[in-house]
Amino acid sequence: MKQKVTLKQIANELDVSIGTVSKALRNSKEISEDTRQKVQAFAKLYNYRPNNIALSLKNRKTKTIGIIIPEIVHNFFSKVIRGIELVANKKGYNVIVGLSNESFSKEVINMEMLANGSIDGFILSTSKQTMLNQDYHHFTESINQGMPIVMFDRVISEIPCDKVIVDDFEGAKKAVEQLIAKGCGKIALITTKDYVSVGKLRTQGYLSALDSHKIEAAASLILKISEEYDSEDQLEGLESEIENLFKDNPDIDGVFAVNELYALSAMKVARKLNKTIPEDIQFIGFTDGMLAKHATPSLSTVSQHAQQMGEKSAELLIHRLEHEEEEESYQTVIIETELILRNSTQ
C-alpha cells in the first residue's frame, strides 16, 4: 500500500526543500529546468496530488457547497441536486448533502455541522416545520457569519439572500385557466396548508384565475391537506379526504392539485367513483415528477424545471463566492413554468 505522497516526502527523497518542490510543481520559473524536471517526474511517478484539506485551510475556501433539502427520495429535489452538481462540478466545486427530513431541528443541526468550515455556502430549501415555526435564526446567523445562502423553491422572503423560485402564482393560474378554457366550470383545488409558501402562492394563482373569469370561488371546493397525509404510506387518509370533497361536490368537473401525489390520488378516487377522465373531470397537477407521465391516464402538469432551478442556484452561489468583495445586491430569479398537456385534460 503506497500511501498518498506529500511535498515533504518528495523533498526528502530528492534532497531538496519543501518550498523548492512546491515551486517546481507549479512551474515557477525561479526553479532551474533541471530540478523542475526531476521533481515533476518524481511527483508524477508517485502520483502526487495536493491535499485538499490543507489547501482549504490555507485558502480559507473549501470549494464545497452545502445542500440542505427536506427529502431526497423525491423527483423534484433529486433533479435540483443534479442541476447543482452539474454546475458545481464544472466549476471545480463539490457538493455535500444534508437532509432535514422536514424537521426544524435536523435542519439546524445539519447546517451547524457544515457551517464550521466544511463548506463555502449553502443552497437550501426550507423544511415544512421551519416554515411553520417561522424561526429563521439559523439562516440569519449563517449569513451574518459571511456564509452565503441561496434558497430555492421553498424560500423565506424576509431572509436577505439570493433566491430561485418558479412562478408558482402564474403557473397555477395558467393551469386553472387551461381548465376553464377546456370547459370546466366547477374547479376544485387540492393544496397544502397555507404555511407552505409554494402551496399558498399556487392557491392564490388558482383564485386569481377564477376571479379573472368571473367564476366565484367556493370554500367548499378548496381542500387543504394536512401534512400528515403526505407520506406514501398514508395514502388512505389522503384519499378519503379527497373522496369527501368529491362526494360533497358531485358536480366538480376540474381539479387542480399543487403536487403530483395529490393529483394522482384525486384521479384514483375519481375513477373509483366511476368518473371518466377527462370527459367527466379534468386534472392538472403541479409537478416535475415521473409519475405524471406514466399515470393512466397520463397527467397534465405544470412543470417546474427542477434541474434548471438547481443549475441557477449553483450559478448564483458560486458567483457570489467568487465575487465576494463586490457585495452585489441579492436577486430573486424566477424560473418559468411550463404547461405540459397530457391525457388528463381534453
Next chain:
Amino acid sequence: MKQKVTLKQIANELDVSIGTVSKALRNSKEISEDTRQKVQAFAKLYNYRPNNIALSLKNRKTKTIGIIIPEIVHNFFSKVIRGIELVANKKGYNVIVGLSNESFSKEVINMEMLANGSIDGFILSTSKQTMLNQDYHHFTESINQGMPIVMFDRVISEIPCDKVIVDDFEGAKKAVEQLIAKGCGKIALITTKDYVSVGKLRTQGYLSALDSHKIEAAASLILKISEEYDSEDQLEGLESEIENLFKDNPDIDGVFAVNELYALSAMKVARKLNKTIPEDIQFIGFTDGMLAKHATPSLSTVSQHAQQMGEKSAELLIHRLEHEEEEESYQTVIIETELILRNSTQ
C-alpha cells in the same frame, strides 16, 4: 457581520495563550476553574465552534463519506443515499455526492477529486461504462492508497472491498417461480445487456427458475435492451423492441423485467395490443421505485430495500474507518429481496 471566531481571537481578547483556551474549552482539569469559566463564557457568547477543516488536517480524518453513483434522479439511488445519510449523520459523518452519469471518465474524475484528502472513504455503485470497459484501476488505486471502498448493487467481484448487494439471482428466481405458480408457461424476460452485473444475475435467476420447473428457455423470449433506450425520452425505442417481442411470441403469458421502466413499458405495450392484465399476461418487475405502486394496474415487484442497502453500506464503511488497525477481511452483505404482489399478477 461577526465573522467566525477562532481560538486565537479568544486568546487575544482574554489575554491568555491559545493553548489555554483550547484546554479550557475541552474541560481539561489542568486549567483553573476561574479561567475555564471565563473562557467558556466568552466562547459561548461568541458562539465558538472548532473549525472542521483544521481538525481534519490535524486528525487526518475528514469525517466525510464520498458517494459516487451513476444517477441521482432515480428512486433506487436516492433511497440508498437516504440510508447512507441517515447512518452517517448519526455517527457524525457528512456525505459528499458525486454523479458519474454512467460515464467512466466522470467516475474517475469525481473519485480523484475527492480522494485527495476530502473524504475518508467511498461508497459507490459502478457506472455502466466502467463495467463495459472493465477498467477498474481507479478502484484499486484508491484502495491501495488506504482509502476504503464499499460497493453496492453494481459491484465488481474482482475488487477487494466490502460489498452490499441484493440476492439478484434469488430475487429473480422467486419472481419467475411466482409467475409459474400462477399458471404462466411462456414467460418472457426483459433485461439489460450482460455486462451489467445485476442484469446478468437476474437473467440467471430467470433461467434457473425455468429450469427447475422443466420449462425450456427460449432465446426468442429473452430481450436484452441496449443502454441507449434507458432514458425517459427514448421510450419509443424501448417500446418498439418490446412490441416486436410480443408480436413474435403472441402466446407470452408472463413477463419478468429487471427494472421498473422495462416492466411498465411492457405493460403499456401489452395494453396497446389489447391484452388484459393480469388475465392474459402477468408482470413482475425488479424495482424499488414509486411507479409500480401507482401504475395501472399496479405492478408486482421484487423489492430491493434500497434504503437498507445504503444503511448497511454506511455501517460497513464507518466500521472499517474506525477499526483500521484491525484489518478485518472484506465481507459481502446480501440484502434479502421481497416479493410484493400487486395487481399485475393473479
Next chain:
DNA sequence: TTGTACGCGTTATCAA
C-alpha cells in the same frame, strides 16, 4: 536558483 519561515486553526506535549 534554492532554502527558510510563516500562517491557515487545531490539539498535544513538554517546559515554565
Next chain:
DNA sequence: TTGATAACGCGTACAA
C-alpha cells in the same frame, strides 16, 4: 496552572 512549540500539508514572501 499556564505558556510555548511542534505538527498536520500547503503556498509564498523573503532571505540566502
